[in-house]
Amino acid sequence: xxxxxxxxxxxxxxxxxxxxxxxxxxxxxxxxxxxxxxxxxxxxxxxxxxxxxxxxxxxxxxxxxxxxxxxxxxxxxxxxxxxxxxxxxxxxxxxxxxxxxxxxxxxxxxxxxxxxxxxxxxxxxxxxxxxxxxxxxxxxxxxxxxxxxxxxxxxxxxxxxxxxxxxxxxxxxxxxxxxxxxxxxxxxxxxxxxxxxxxxxxxxxxxxxxx
Numbered sequence: 001x002x003x004x005x006x007x008x009x010x011x012x013x014x015x016x017x018x019x020x021x022x023x024x025x026x027x028x029x030x031x032x033x034x035x036x037x038x039x040x041x042x043x044x045x046x047x048x049x050x051x052x053x054x055x056x057x058x059x060x061x062x063x064x065x066x067x068x069x070x071x072x073x074x075x076x077x078x079x080x081x082x083x084x085x086x087x088x089x090x091x092x093x094x095x096x097x098x099x100x101x102x103x104x105x106x107x108x109x110x111x112x113x114x115x116x117x118x119x120x121x122x123x124x125x126x127x128x129x130x131x132x133x134x135x136x137x138x139x140x141x142x143x144x145x146x147x148x149x150x151x152x153x154x155x156x157x158x159x160x161x162x163x164x165x166x167x168x169x170x171x172x173x174x175x176x177x178x179x180x181x182x183x184x185x186x187x188x189x190x191x192x193x194x195x196x197x198x199x200x201x202x203x204x205x206x207x208x209x210x211x
Contacts, residue, residue, distance in 0.1 A: 021059050024049045025073075028066045033106050037067065037114040064119045070107065071127060081135050088139070089191070092152065093184035096159050097176060100168050112164070128153060144193070151190035159183070 027049035031040045042063045046053035060066045080095045081088070102109060114120055136149035162168050171179060 017059075020049075020051055020055060024051060024056060024059065025066065025069060028063075029070050029107060032067070032070070033110045037111055037120055038117045064123060067119065068123050068126065071123060072131075081139050085139075089184045089187040090180075092156065092187055093180045096156050096183050097180045100159060100163055100171055100179075101176075128157065132156070140191075148191055152187055155183070155186050155190060 024045065028040070028045045031045055031048060035044075040063070042056050043053050045063070045066065046056055056062065056066065060069060080091050083091060098104065099108075102112065104112075111120060132153045133146070133149045136152060137146045140148055159168070159171075162171065
């Protein structure tokens with residue numbers, strides 16, 4: 001049963017809505033992590049959070065919206081992208097190797113087991129742009145930044161696809177440092193300029209390092 005503050009009535013309605021929203025998210029994260037995304041329904045989340053299921057639709061637009069919000073909070077790519085431009089490809093390569101070995105947050109590991117769920121696939125497709133290509137484009141800057149960002153995303157997503165399809169057993173059997181260096185080399189190639197005679201630096205963002 002909803003409390004007055006959770007339905008917008010009583011004192012402090014905004015505070016009540018925020019508390020309810022946070023409780024729903026916490027319940028969804030716990031259930032997705034422990035039970036798996038596909039096994040959890042909106043009604044289960046509502047019951048766990050002690051709210052009416054209609055509030056999930058109101059705040060998040062059903063279960064998929066909850067997952068989108070949780071992945072935004074739990075997201076890795078913006079945090080990996082931010083930092084010294086000189087070590088960008090190293091950070092991304094290390095992240096890729098970590099995920100190939102099944103490392104990550106408890107939620108990420110649980111979602112790996114539900115990778116075939118249509119809802120989850122749609123959310124991941126949206127995040128390709130919002131959590132990887134867009135931040136990389138802004139970070140890199142320059143006229144061709146989106147092309148470079150898209151190529152880098154293609155390399156990283158290709159590794160993710162291999163892991164989900166066949167477990168990346170052969171890749172995980174390789175020396176971890178060597179694998180990281182090879183992935184880093186691929187990402188470095190993605191940053192090479194597309195037009196040799198353009199007169200533009202291959203990496204316009206390197207100006208930041210030269211200051």
